[in-house]
Amino acid sequence: MDISLLVDQLNDGQRNAVAASSPHQLVLAGAGSGKTRVLVHRIAWLLEVEGVSPFAVMAVTFTNKAAKEMKGRLEELLNVPANGMWVGTFHGLAHRFLKLHWREAGLPQHFQILDSDDQLRLVKRVMRENNVDDSRYPPKQIQWFINEQKDEGRRAAHVMPSSDPFAKTLREVYYLYEQICQQNGLVDFGEILLRAHELWLENPDLLAHYQQRFRNILVDEFQDTNNIQYAWIRLLAGNKVSVMAVGDDDQSIYGWRGANIGNIRDFQQDFPGAELIKLEQNYRSTKTILAAANAVISNNSGRLGKNLFTDGAEGEPIRLYSAFNEQDEARYIADQVDNWAKEGNARADMAILYRSNAQSRTLEEALLRAGIPYRIYGGQRFYERLEIKNALAYLRLLLNRDDDGSVERVINVPARAIGEKTVDILRSFARDQGCSLWKSCELAIANNALPKRATSSVQSFLDLVDEMSAGIEELELQEIVSHVIENSGLIEHHKKEKGEKGQARVDNLEELVNAARQFDADEEPDLAEEDGDQPLSELAQFLDRAALDAGDGQADEYEDAVQLMTLHSAKGLEFPQVVLAGLEEGLFPHKMSMDEAEGLEEERRLAYVGITRAMDQLIITHAESRRLYGQENFSTPSRFIREIPSEYISEVRLKNTVSRPLSARPKLGGAITTGRKLLDDSLPYGLGQRVLHAMFGEGTVVQFEGQGNGLRVQVNFDDAGSKWLVVSFAKLEAL
DNA sequence: CCTTTATTTTTTTTT
DNA sequence: AAAATAAAGG
Numbered sequence: 126m127d128i129s130l131l132v133d134q135l136n137d138g139q140r141n142a143v144a145a146s147s148p149h150q151l152v153l154a155g156a157g158s159g160k161t162r163v164l165v166h167r168i169a170w171l172l173e174v175e176g177v178s179p180f181a182v183m184a185v186t187f188t189n190k191a192a193k194e195m196k197g198r199l200e201e202l203l204n205v206p207a208n209g210m211w212v213g214t215f216h217g218l219a220h221r222f223l224k225l226h227w228r229e230a231g232l233p234q235h236f237q238i239l240d241s242d243d244q245l246r247l248v249k250r251v252m253r254e255n256n257v258d259d260s261r262y263p264p265k266q267i268q269w270f271i272n273e274q275k276d277e278g279r280r281a282a283h284v285m286p287s288s289d290p291f292a293k294t295l296r297e298v299y300y301l302y303e304q305i306c307q308q309n310g311l312v313d314f315g316e317i318l319l320r321a322h323e324l325w326l327e328n329p330d331l332l333a334h335y336q337q338r339f340r341n342i343l344v345d346e347f348q349d350t351n352n353i354q355y356a357w358i359r360l361l362a363g364n365k366v367s368v369m370a371v372g373d374d375d376q377s378i379y380g381w382r383g384a385n386i387g388n389i390r391d392f393q394q395d396f397p398g399a400e401l402i403k404l405e406q407n408y409r410s411t412k413t414i415l416a417a418a419n420a421v422i423s424n425n426s427g428r429l430g431k432n433l434f435t436d437g438a439e440g441e442p443i444r445l446y447s448a449f450n451e452q453d454e455a456r457y458i459a460d461q462v463d464n465w466a467k468e469g470n471a472r473a474d475m476a477i478l479y480r481s482n483a484q485s486r487t488l489e490e491a492l493l494r495a496g497i498p499y500r501i502y503g504g505q506r507f508y509e510r511l512e513i514k515n516a517l518a519y520l521r522l523l524l525n526r527d528d529d530g531s532v533e534r535v536i537n538v539p540a541r542a543i544g545e546k547t548v549d550i551l552r553s554f555a556r557d558q559g560c561s562l563w564k565s566c567e568l569a570i571a572n573n574a575l576p577k578r579a580t581s582s583v584q585s586f587l588d589l590v591d592e593m594s595a596g597i598e599e600l601e602l603q604e605i606v607s608h609v610i611e612n613s614g615l616i617e618h619h620k621k622e623k624g625e626k627g628q629a630r631v632d633n634l635e636e637l638v639n640a641a642r643q644f645d646a647d648e649e650p651d652l653a654e655e656d657g658d659q660p661l662s663e664l665a666q667f668l669d670r671a672a673l674d675a676g677d678g679q680a681d682e683y684e685d686a687v688q689l690m691t692l693h694s695a696k697g698l699e700f701p702q703v704v705l706a707g708l709e710e711g712l713f714p715h716k717m718s719m720d721e722a723e724g725l726e727e728e729r730r731l732a733y734v735g736i737t738r739a740m741d742q743l744i745i746t747h748a749e750s751r752r753l754y755g756q757e758n759f760s761t762p763s764r765f766i767r768e769i770p771s772e773y774i775s776e777v778r779l780k781n782t783v784s785r786p787l788s789a790r791p792k793l794g795g796a797i798t799t800g801r802k803l804l805d806d807s808l809p810y811g812l813g814q815r816v817l818h819a820m821f822g823e824g825t826v827v828q829f830e831g832q833g834n835g836l837r838v839q840v841n842f843d844d845a846g847s848k849w850l851v852v853s854f855a856k857l858e859a860l
Numbered sequence: 861c862c863t864t865t866a867t868t869t870t871t872t873t874t875t
Numbered sequence: 876a877a878a879a880t881a882a883a884g885g
Contacts (some may be wrong), residue, residue: 187875217875241874315874317861481872503874544861578861675873693873715872731873753878754871 128174130164133406135159142369143167144174151347151392152371153435156418156737157409157699160371161191164343165198167369170205171341173476181340183211185218185358186425189674191697195345205702211339215354217673223312224669229328230320233310235525237663238672242267242509242529244313251301270295271302275315276383278322278353305366308531318353325360336363340808346697347372347392351383359395368396374429375422378693378731380723389429407433408697409740411440417743417769418736424768425726441742442775448839451484451707455491455775458704461744462687465702472498476688476700478735480713483753485689486705498686503694506532507640508671512619512630516637517671519613520606523594524665527561536562536586539618543586547579563587589613601640602663641667689855691733696836702755703739708747708763727851732765745774815860823860 132140139159143166168184171177186192187544192214196207211218220238227234239247245586248271274284281300287293294555306312306660310378312320325332342362350358362368370392376388393399407415415435422428425741448454464473477488482504492499507513507707515538516530526532537543554574555565569575575583585641593612595606610616619630644667688700707713713732720726736743747762766774817823 189875213874317875379870379875483871506874542861546861628874691873712872717872728872728874752876 129175131170133236135163135166136404136406138402139166141400142371142402142404143170145369145400145402147690148398149367149392149396150254150369150400151389151396152369152404154371154373154404154431155431155736156373156376158404158433159380159405160345160373160404161195161198161409161697162193163404164345164369165195165202167197167343169202177340177847179205179207179210181338182343183218183339183341183361184213184343186214186345187637188211188694188697189214189217190694191345192198194697197479214319214673215350215357219317219357219370220669220673222321222324223317224326224327226331230324231307232312232320236310236312237521237835238511238669238823239306239311239313239528239530240672242514243311243316244271247305247311247530248302249299251298251305255301259296262291262298267295267298270475271299272313273297273383275319276351276353277314278319278356278584280319294689296601301514311530318357322353322357322360325357329647332363333358336360336365339366342366342368344370344372345830346366346376347388348374348377348386349379349384350388351379352385352388353383355385355391362396368399373431375431375730376423376734377777378696378727378734380727399629403431405432406432406437407737408439410435410737411437413440413442413773414736414743415740417443417773418733420770420773421729421736421765421768422733423625423706423731432798438820443769443772443773444505444742444744444777446744446745446746447762449750451487451748451751452491454706454748456489457746458488458706458744459495460498461704462492464494466497470701472687474700475702475704476695476738477693477704477706478690478695478738479706480692480715480731482691484712486691488706490688498684499689500684500686501686502690507633507636510630510633512615512633513637513671516610516613517592517668518636519590519615520664522563523597523605523609524662524668526563530561531678532562532566535593536583539614541586543579544583547575547583550575550579566627567743570672571850591798597664598817602644602667603638605664607638610637619817631705692731693739696734698736699740701739701741702744703735703742704744704746706746707751708732708745708766709751709756709760709761710763712744712751712753713763713765729765732763737762817860818859841854 134141135143136159139162142150142163145167152160152163157353158823162180168182171182172179184195186195190211196210196212199207199212200208206433211221213221223230223232223236227236247262248268249259252259252262252264252267274281281296281303282298284298284299306316325335339361342358344358349372356370372387372389374386374389377384380386393401410418411433415433446454446457448457462472462475462477465475471520479485479488480500485504486500489499508517509588514536518528518534521528521531522535533548536548551562551565551569554569555562558568560568566587568585570580570584573580589612593609597608600608616631616634619634621627631782644663692705710719714725714728718728745766747766750757750759753759815823
């Protein structure tokens with residue numbers, strides 16, 4: 126390959142990174158500065174110029190999307206398949222190591238991956254079996270706690286013992302959960318990383334082997350690494366492997382998942398000789414868009430400091446539309462998509478981004494009404510759907526009857542008269558005998574431990590699974606899947622469901638057959654062989670991937686459709702035209718994060734990510750009233766709008782065809798003379814109204830929620846900070 | 861034991 | 876408002 130091809134069209138910073146000869150590199154890459162390009166070219170450089178073997182390079186990304194993109198671009202550049210290369214997500218790669226070295230990791234060869242739904246179920250089960258009150262200890266919170274600990278690399282034994290009964294329970298449940306997982310060979314997302322880390326720690330020879338093997342490690346989205354991920358990389362790198370970390374502190378948006386921006390700061394200390402390279406030229410957005418993004422992010426403190434600039438055009442001003450409610454907002458956005466397509470653009474070049482998945486429904490409805498094709502990423506994931514998980518559970522049972530989770534899941538789906546009571550008996554039987562649920566079914570029948578009716582039901586379940594598994598070795602993967610969804614009765618079961626829901630589920634099941642057909646086992650390098658184990662069956666590999674992959678690359682990828690997604694999943698992508706919807710205080714920045722400075726700054730980085738997705742045109746919308754959780758809420762425009770200098774914004778005038786009800790217009794600063802609903806409830810305060818509270822002193826009303834006796838207002842007190850108050854209790858005095 | 865109906869809870873972002 | 880859960884009815 127011609128070396129000039131690799132570096133010719135790069136700017137100085139990019140070239141420095143691609144051709145770096147320093148021991149390690151920390152690349153601070155601003156949004157749109159050609160980060161992926163640098164990574165891909167760097168790998169090509171290593172292979173083609175430095176003669177590094179493709180198997181001595183490891184590239185880690187965060188999302189499957191990013192990994193896929195990187196593989197694709199590598200193949201394009203190098204003209205060779207990137208299959209066997211170590212390119213993948215942290216979870217994907219760690220899983221690969223665990224599969225290879227399951228013995229050293231202390232796992233059964235066919236360990237199961239739990240997704241968060243499975244994990245929650247298991248937590249609930251552990252709590253039930255140990256009589257932990259789930260009203261005092263919400264299972265979700267315990268799950269959250271466990272994941273938090275794992276992200277920090279702590280096992281239950283490492284959690285500081287505490288005299289606080291609450292903390293004590295958390296620790297105990299974590300411990301019990303750990304035990305169950307170990308006994309049954311279950312591994313959750315956090316465990317994958319934690320185990321992979323321990324794999325290095327406890328097997329120095331193995332670690333040495335890999336440190337020898339790998340010459341270069343590249344980490345994408347470095348600002349989003351959590352402590353366990355960083356520790357894992359550091360361990361693997363040792364003092365032999367060269368590491369290139371690429372990231373942008375302004376785009377760190379996964380703090381809630383344990384991501385630690387501090388890792389960027391520590392990198393230069395932890396990797397001596399690390400060269401700092403900044404990529405500050407943006408090739409993506411217009412001057413206007415970039416200026417807006419810079420203005421917003423400049424409100425954050427403690428940034429590493431970067432100065433993004435562009436040689437691009439000035440571009441159109443940012444359009445701002447104030448809708449009176451979320452319906453109006455959605456309608457406006459649908460119109461915009463329509464116009465965009467009518468101007469001859471591809472709809473796929475336009476994206477609608479929002480803060481929370483719940484917002485997608487209204488948008489979807491409006492697009493549907495307007496007959497505009499759309500594609501939603503995220504939200505309910507394909508492989509997490511109920512019907513799909515049921516089908517997967519049957520498939521798992523074909524391979525392993527002792528998979529208790531799967532037995533529990535489908536023993537009575539479709540309904541075959543095995544109720545909670547019967548399952549309880551089976552469970553206690555299994556516990557007494559120390560065997561799996563499947564075996565306890567057999568034993569219970571043999572010993573006549575069940576009522577007559579239940580016996581025949583359980584027998585028919587056992588027979589069904591046995592029948593389905595007969596002769597599957599002869600079948601292709603998709604034939605097995607289709608065989609199972611037909612014969613398990615799942616199709617019939619969901620067809621009976623009323624409404625469109627049933628049909629949608631049947632469609633999804635059929636889509637699963639499709640996914641199986643497209644599943645290319647060659648893409649998953651066969652790991653077992655290296656270790657002399659039985660190679661994994663195609664089905665086993667398919668099931669493993671279902672757990673790690675969201676499966677959002679499925680349906681209608683080829684239709685020209687607008688892209689809908691959350692801001693989080695938009696990271697790393699770019700679109701000529703971008704709509705940021707729902708920029709309202711309380712929604713974005715989200716209510717849950719806006720009371721603390723740290724949370725608010727992360728929200729702001731999220732806004733920065735959103736703005737910088739746009740190449741040519743950015744549209745921002747907000748609604749003055751929005752139905753959320755069944756209640757009408759009024760809110761003020763997001764502070765992030767105000768942080769954009771007004772010279773970059775042009776407010777869209779309302780079309781006079783849309784008659785907006787006067788009733789829904791609370792005005793900033795005025796006493797409340799608006800809002801019929803509010804008047805009826807005789808609300809004495811308006812947005813911006815100064816009020817006096819007996820305890821907290823003076824403050825300003827900034828937001829409403831609810832109505833009647835449940836009406837609450839958010840008041841920013843001059844001294845006491847921001848509080849939500851229930852109007853009927855708070856005795857606020859208007860000033 | 862299954863299905864229907866009433867009640868309660870949940871409302872951020874994801875590998 | 877929708878989903879999950881609990882309780883009642885068949």
